[in-house]
Amino acid sequence: MIVKGGSPAIHKLGDIRREEDELIIVKSETEDHFIGNFVEGFGFMEVKYQKSDCRPLLPSEIEKLNNSRIGLGGIIYKLQVDSEGYPIQTDEKERQ
Known part of the structure; x- marks a missing residue:
């Protein structure tokens, strides 16, 4: 999945959003959120991304x-x- 640039990426330490579109790995989901992590970065786990801010890869x-x-x-x-x-x-x- 891709999270759109500038969209909230909520971690227990705060919002770790990226300004550019980023590839994410989804581990689980709720009704409104995907839960996972950015493919590249510092390894923050259990990040919540709003489903409306995500899209499949082109x-x-x-x-x-x-x-x-x-x-x-x-x-x-x-x-x-x-x-x-x-x-x-x-x-x-x-x-x-």
């Missing part, structure tokens, strides 16, 4: 993510996501 955003690579500990992993932006496990990796 096909172009999925394509961009699926053409991305992430480097961790000297290994480069090819990123693959499903239509909602959740990572798909692949074994494709390269050593730096």
Whole structure:
């Protein structure tokens, strides 16, 4: 899911909103909120996002993510996501 830039992102420490649209991972939901975390950042968990402030990924955003690579500990992993932006496990990796 994508949370629209400038939308509230409520954490127990306060509002941690971002000014740009951001990819989020949803862990659970209530009637009015998705609960999860930003994919990138400081690792704040259990953040509440209003459902009306979220949208599914566009096909172009999925394509961009699926053409991305992430480097961790000297290994480069090819990123693959499903239509909602959740990572798909692949074994494709390269050593730096």
